[in-house]
Amino acid sequence: MLQSLGESLWAHQQRIRFGGLPLWHRMSVITLAGGGVVLHSPTRLDAELKEQISHLGKVVAVIAPSWWHDLYLRETVQAFPDAALYGAPTLVRWSRRLPFTDILSDSPPVLWKGDMDQHHVEGIGLFLDEVVFYHRPSRSVVLADLLFNISQSDAWLTRTLARVVIGPYPGCRFARLYRPFVVDRRRFRASIERILEWDFDQIVVGHGAVVQNGGKAVFRKAFDWLLKR
Numbered sequence: 671m672l673q674s675l676g677e678s679l680w681a682h683q684q685r686i687r688f689g690g691l692p693l694w695h696r697m698s699v700i701t702l703a704g705g706g707v708v709l710h711s712p713t714r715l716d717a718e719l720k721e722q723i724s725h726l727g728k729v730v731a732v733i734a735p736s737w738w739h740d741l742y743l744r745e746t747v748q749a750f751p752d753a754a755l756y757g758a759p760t761l762v763r764w765s766r767r768l769p770f771t772d773i774l775s776d777s778p779p780v781l782w783k784g785d786m787d788q789h790h791v792e793g794i795g796l797f798l799d800e801v802v803f804y805h806r807p808s809r810s811v812v813l814a815d816l817l818f819n820i821s822q823s824d825a826w827l828t829r830t831l832a833r834v835v836i837g838p839y840p841g842c843r844f845a846r847l848y849r850p851f852v853v854d855r856r857r858f859r860a861s862i863e864r865i866l867e868w869d870f871d872q873i874v875v876g877h878g879a880v881v882q883n884g885g886k887a888v889f890r891k892a893f894d895w896l897l898k899r
């Protein structure tokens with residue numbers, strides 16, 4: 671079932687396993703002011719979900735925002751053959767068999783320029799390559815793995831292991847496991863500061879609970895370790 675997350679923004683969650691860890695994986699669905707629907711980080715499509723999406727409009731684009739958010743891309747573009755497929759730079763470079771239309775960068779394509787800004791996060795290891803989005807109508811930042819927000823709705827095993835892999839629970843955090851992959855602290859910090867310039871209140875994470883209000887303070891706190899030095 672699609673869940674409304676504010677003006678022109680919906681989401682759908684599905685359970686996946688990541689390295690044995692049961693996780694919720696979220697797809698964000700954006701309806702564009704000019705018409706058309708954009709799918710960010712697709713989940714598996716079933717008939718009901720496909721119908722719900724189709725009710726919102728014609729799917730014009732599918733976004734794979736990071737190297738690891740490459741699930742169900744082929745079947746999603748097959749289900750919506752008129753959709754353009756956009757991917758994070760590393761994913762496009764390494765997944766030559768997927769029918770990408772274009773590479774995501776700091777410049778939003780004309781298609782969603784009126785609705786969303788985006789930023790290619792710099793200074794982190796290639797496998798964490800991620801393009802972050804700011805959806806203006808709902809004042810939301812839409813993420814893949816930049817932050818995790820493990821909550822009570824996650825499995826006991828996930829909550830337990832998350833303490834080690836991600837950090838103290840509960841909380842919206844940049845995974846502890848990822849910190850060694852911040853290869854250029856200055857550039858990474860500049861990226862985080864750039865995201866903080868957006869006027870957002872909500873954080874839609876790829877895994878975990880949505881931060882509905884006060885997102886900017888939560889985001890800043892998650893990067894305290896980076897911003898304070």
Ligand SMILES: [Fe+2]
Pocket residue numbers: 738739814815876877
């Ligand atoms: Fe992810």
